[in-house]
Amino acid sequence: MGEQQGERRRLAVVSGGGTGIGAAVARGLVEDGFDVLVVGRRGDVLDAAARRIADECGRAGAVRAVTADLTDPEQLAAVLDAVDGRTVDAVVNNAGGYLGGPTGTLDEVAAWWRANLDANVLTAVLLTEALRPALRRPGGRVVLLSSIAAQRGGGGPYSAAKAALHGWAYDLAAQLGPEKITVNVVSPGYVAETEFFGDRMTPEGHAKRVAATLVGRAGTPDDIAAAVRYLVGPSAGYVTGQVLGVNGGSVFGR
Numbered sequence: 719m720g721e722q723q724g725e726r727r728r729l730a731v732v733s734g735g736g737t738g739i740g741a742a743v744a745r746g747l748v749e750d751g752f753d754v755l756v757v758g759r760r761g762d763v764l765d766a767a768a769r770r771i772a773d774e775c776g777r778a779g780a781v782r783a784v785t786a787d788l789t790d791p792e793q794l795a796a797v798l799d800a801v802d803g804r805t806v807d808a809v810v811n812n813a814g815g816y817l818g819g820p821t822g823t824l825d826e827v828a829a830w831w832r833a834n835l836d837a838n839v840l841t842a843v844l845l846t847e848a849l850r851p852a853l854r855r856p857g858g859r860v861v862l863l864s865s866i867a868a869q870r871g872g873g874g875p876y877s878a879a880k881a882a883l884h885g886w887a888y889d890l891a892a893q894l895g896p897e898k899i900t901v902n903v904v905s906p907g908y909v910a911e912t913e914f915f916g917d918r919m920t921p922e923g924h925a926k927r928v929a930a931t932l933v934g935r936a937g938t939p940d941d942i943a944a945a946v947r948y949l950v951g952p953s954a955g956y957v958t959g960q961v962l963g964v965n966g967g968s969v970f971g972r
C-alpha cells in the first residue's frame with residue numbers, strides 16, 4: 719500500500735497536524751501508507767504528535783514535524799526544505815480556527831477580520847501555492863478543511879473566511895483538473911476533542927451542538943479524518959470541486 723507506481727512511499731503534507739483533526743488525519747494517512755509532514759507553529763506539539771503516531775503505527779520516521787507559521791510567506795521555505803524535492807501526493811489544508819478579539823473600533827474590526835482570514839484562508843493558499851509545482855501529476859490531491867459555519871453562519875469573520883475556501887476550491891479544481899489533480903473541501907460540524915474551542919466550550923454549548931445533529935453525538939477527529947482519507951485515496955479520482963459535509967446531519971448537503 720505504501721508504494722505507488724513502483725516509486726517511493728507517497729508523501730502527504732498536513733497543516734495543523736499536531737493536534738485535533740489534523741493529528742487524526744496524519745495518523746490515518748500513516749495507516750494508509752503515506753509519509754506525512756505535519757506543519758504548525760509549535761514545534762514541541764508537532765514533535766510529540768509525530769512520535770506518538772510513529773509509535774502507535776509502528777513506523778519510525780513516518781511523520782516529520784515542520785515548524786512554520788503558514789500566514790507568513792517567508793516561512794513556507796521550511797516546508798519546501800522538508801519536502802526536499804519529493805513529489806507531493808496530498809496537501810491537506812487543515813490549519814485554522816476561530817480567532818476572537820475586541821471589536822470596539824474600526825481598527826479592531828479590521829484586525830479581527832484579517833486575523834481570521836489569515837488563519838483560515840492564507841494558511842491554505844500559501845501552503846497549496848508553495849507545493850503546487852511539486853504535486854503529483856497525474857493523481858495529486860488537495861483538501862481544504864472548511865466548517866459548517868461556512869454554510870450556516872455563526873462565526874462572523876470565521877464563517878466568511880471558511881466560505882471563501884469554497885469559492886477558491888472551485889477555481890483551483892478547474893485549474894488543476896486537466897492535470898488530474900483533485901481539489902475538494904471537507905466541512906466538519908461540531909467536533910469535540912480538539913483545541914478548537916479552547917476554554918470557550920460549556921456543557922450547555924456542547925449539549926446544544928449535539929442536539930442539532932440527527933445522530934445525537936459530537937463528531938470525533940477520526941470522523942473527519944475518514945473523509946479526508948477517502949478524498950486523498952486512489953478511489954476518489956473522479957471526485958473534484960466538491961464540498962463534503964461531515965456534520966451528523968446538522969446541515970443538509972447543498
Ligand SMILES: NC(=O)c1ccc[n+]([C@@H]2O[C@H](COP(=O)([O-])OP(=O)(O)OC[C@H]3O[C@@H](n4cnc5c(N)ncnc54)[C@H](OP(=O)(O)O)[C@@H]3O)[C@@H](O)[C@H]2O)c1
Nearest residue numbers: 734737738739758759760788813814815865909912913914
Ligand atoms: N473542532 C470543530 O468543531 C471544527 C468544526 C469545523 C471546522 N473545524 C476546522 O478544522 C480544522 C482543525 O481544527 P481542530 O478542531 O482540530 O482544532 P485545533 O486542535 O485547534 O487545530 C488547529 C491546528 O491549526 C494549527 N494552526 C493554526 N494556525 C496556524 C498557522 N498560522 N500556521 C500553522 N499552523 C496553524 C494549530 O497549530 P499551532 O497552534 O501549533 O500552529 C493547530 O494544530 C480548523 O481549520 C478548524 O477551523 C473545526
